[in-house]
Amino acid sequence: MKAFSYERARTPAEAAAAAAEHEDAKFIAGGTNLLDLMKLEIETPAHLIDVNGLALDTIETTPEGGLKIGALVRNTDLAAHKRVRKDYALLTRALMAGASGQLRNKATTAGNLLQRTRCPYFYDTAQPCNKRSPGSGCAAIGGFSRQLGLVGVSDACIATHPSDMGVAMRALDAVVETVKPDGETRTIPVAEFHRLPGDTPHVENALEKGELITAMTLPAPVGGKHVYRKVRDRASYAFALISVGAVVQPDGTGRVAIGGVAPKPWRVEAAEADMKRGAKAVADGLFANARPTHHNEFKRTLAERTLGSVLTEARG
Amino acid sequence: MAGPRDWEISRRDLMVGAGAGAVLAATPKLAEAGASLASETRMPTLASVSFTVNGEGRRLEVDTRTTLLDALRERLQLTGTKKGCDHGQCGACTVIVDGHRINSCLTLAVMHEGSEVTTIEGLGQPENLHPMQAAFVKHDGFQCGYCTPGQICSAVAVLDEIKAGIPSHVTVELDGELLPTSDEIRERMSGNICRCGAYSNIVDAMAEVAGRRA
Numbered sequence: 001m002k003a004f005s006y007e008r009a010r011t012p013a014e015a016a017a018a019a020a021e022h023e024d025a026k027f028i029a030g031g032t033n034l035l036d037l038m039k040l041e042i043e044t045p046a047h048l049i050d051v052n053g054l055a056l057d058t059i060e061t062t063p064e065g066g067l068k069i070g071a072l073v074r075n076t077d078l079a080a081h082k083r084v085r086k087d088y089a090l091l092t093r094a095l096m097a098g099a100s101g102q103l104r105n106k107a108t109t110a111g112n113l114l115q116r117t118r119c120p121y122f123y124d125t126a127q128p129c130n131k132r133s134p135g136s137g138c139a140a141i142g143g144f145s146r147q148l149g150l151v152g153v154s155d156a157c158i159a160t161h162p163s164d165m166g167v168a169m170r171a172l173d174a175v176v177e178t179v180k181p182d183g184e185t186r187t188i189p190v191a192e193f194h195r196l197p198g199d200t201p202h203v204e205n206a207l208e209k210g211e212l213i214t215a216m217t218l219p220a221p222v223g224g225k226h227v228y229r230k231v232r233d234r235a236s237y238a239f240a241l242i243s244v245g246a247v248v249q250p251d252g253t254g255r256v257a258i259g260g261v262a263p264k265p266w267r268v269e270a271a272e273a274d275m276k277r278g279a280k281a282v283a284d285g286l287f288a289n290a291r292p293t294h295h296n297e298f299k300r301t302l303a304e305r306t307l308g309s310v311l312t313e314a315r316g
Numbered sequence: 317m318a319g320p321r322d323w324e325i326s327r328r329d330l331m332v333g334a335g336a337g338a339v340l341a342a343t344p345k346l347a348e349a350g351a352s353l354a355s356e357t358r359m360p361t362l363a364s365v366s367f368t369v370n371g372e373g374r375r376l377e378v379d380t381r382t383t384l385l386d387a388l389r390e391r392l393q394l395t396g397t398k399k400g401c402d403h404g405q406c407g408a409c410t411v412i413v414d415g416h417r418i419n420s421c422l423t424l425a426v427m428h429e430g431s432e433v434t435t436i437e438g439l440g441q442p443e444n445l446h447p448m449q450a451a452f453v454k455h456d457g458f459q460c461g462y463c464t465p466g467q468i469c470s471a472v473a474v475l476d477e478i479k480a481g482i483p484s485h486v487t488v489e490l491d492g493e494l495l496p497t498s499d500e501i502r503e504r505m506s507g508n509i510c511r512c513g514a515y516s517n518i519v520d521a522m523a524e525v526a527g528r529r530a
């Protein structure tokens with residue numbers, strides 16, 4: 001690990017300002033993704049700003065009847081929250097399908113959304129990787145790409161966004177709230193938060209330098225049956241090959257987001273018009289522009305069949 | 317008699333002599349990393365942190381890079397907590413901090429100002445075993461024993477999590493009563509890998525403690 005200086009921020013504005021001041025600063029929340037990557041020297045911040053003392057760890061009801069979830073709320077606490085379990089069960093289910101009990105106790109809402117890809121070549125610093133070192137090439141394209149993405153990918157990068165929570169947040173139309181170093185606040189719909197790789201796969205999201213996530217808000221509950229189904233190589237404690245998060249209404253309409261297939265939680269609103277026609281019709285819309293590799297084309301079929309099973313469960 | 321300090325020095329000498337040099341020479345990647353380290357040297361930053369470990373207040377001056385795991389093992393000589401993968405994937409380093417189990421390898425010591433840390437040494441001692449430690453012995457919940465401190469810290473916390481009503485991936489009804497069934501125990505313990513495969517005996521040990529408590 002490269003040496004770094006360290007400070008504990010006291011207010012969100014102070015944290016953002018500190019991040020803008022230092023050349024190579026990073027926020028640290030749970031640390032479960034950042035420290036992993038720092039040990040491998042994939043991330044090499046010269047300064048860490050500990051945001052754990054910012055009192056952004058509460059969940060409050062919004063005037064619209066939704067929820068405002070502090071950026072520092074731990075994944076365990078979010079999943080176990082009474083209102084989340086009752087009105088946003090998809091979020092509880094997605095969170096509980098991710099990582100392990102120990103990790104969820106540390107992992108935060110913002111950190112989870114910002115976790116980086118699990119592409120094995122991104123992790124292997126002996127391999128070319130446009131995301132890790134821009135312009136070096138992509139070892140995954142033409143390599144062992146079973147775990148990688150098939151939609152939203154580019155010639156520069158086919159990595160997936162690995163978050164389970166993000167899939168639920170996308171289906172539930174969550175909004176990210178931030179504060180910038182100059183104190184200005186803004187909101188970013190989660191749909192627009194993650195960037196597609198294009199030819200700059202190292203630019204992963206809409207945040208500006210020093211911009212701090214303060215909360216994520218959920219609109220008022222939409223009702224319906226909430227199902228999260230994660231398919232992976234072992235029954236627990238593994239990243240998704242694919243996952244399906246769905247909210248299905250009694251009349252058969254609903255929403256679907258897919259994990260493990262794209263550089264962001266993958267949702268195509270237009271495809272949801274076909275919910276009543278079944279999984280094939282929806283999957284055709286979700287994967288319209290898919291460009292799978294030989295190793296990962298199975299994900300297209302797996303996602304459609306899993307969606308079929310989820311729809312049957314939701315309507316049953 | 318050799319104190320823990322002497323032991324640490326002799327082990328380090330041994331590692332340098334027998335292993336580390338050879339590895340560096342044989343692995344170009346590591347050798348390069350060494351070279352880039354020299355060209356882009358950053359001075360280590362020291363910081364002080366105070367926390368409570370097993371009921372005792374401790375104050376340390378650490379390199380900011382020191383993980384909680386390394387602080388416990390290398391600075392406080394609490395070597396019960398084990399280093400397995402050092403990347404949050406195996407659970408051997410599990411300790412209980414402020415009532416929650418965490419991987420001590422993926423958190424920095426300096427991030428724990430004021431925390432209360434409980435390690436395997438704090439749960440119980442050979443002459444005064446914690447019920448979970450006794451149950452692991454009784455049910456043969458281990459073979460080589462390397463993952464065991466992490467398994468036991470996790471196991472104690474898991475039963476508390478079930479009691480607190482925190483759902484899991486296998487919980488069927490999110491608003492129903494939570495019981496320490498073997499399905500629940502297995503899912504919740506998935507963050508602790510056991511290379512010897514003592515899993516079924518670990519589940520038995522936990523079920524016994526859960527039953528005794530219920």
Ligand SMILES: Cc1cc2nc3c(=O)[nH]c(=O)nc-3n(C[C@H](O)[C@H](O)[C@H](O)COP(=O)(O)OP(=O)(O)OC[C@H]3O[C@@H](n4cnc5c(N)ncnc54)[C@H](O)[C@@H]3O)c2cc1C
Pocket residue numbers: 026027028029030031032033034035036051071097098099100103106107108109110111112113114115162163164165211212213214237238239240403404405
């Ligand atoms: C073995 C293992 C298995 C895992 N399995 C899964 C899985 O199955 N599913 C899954 O979804 N996840 C999984 N994870 C990933 C885990 O969910 C993430 O590591 C965790 O959610 C990251 O949260 P954190 O708070 O620890 O983030 P940190 O590591 O603290 O931070 C991550 C990034 O977010 C930035 N950041 C943090 N907070 C803010 C903020 N408020 N504003 C702006 N930037 C911020 C940091 O600078 C850093 O770049 C796994 C992790 C491990 C180690």
Ligand code: SF4
Pocket residue numbers: 117119120121122128129130131132137138139140141148156157158159201
């Ligand atoms: S897919 Fe993306 S992250 Fe993986 S090696 Fe290629 S550029 Fe890097």
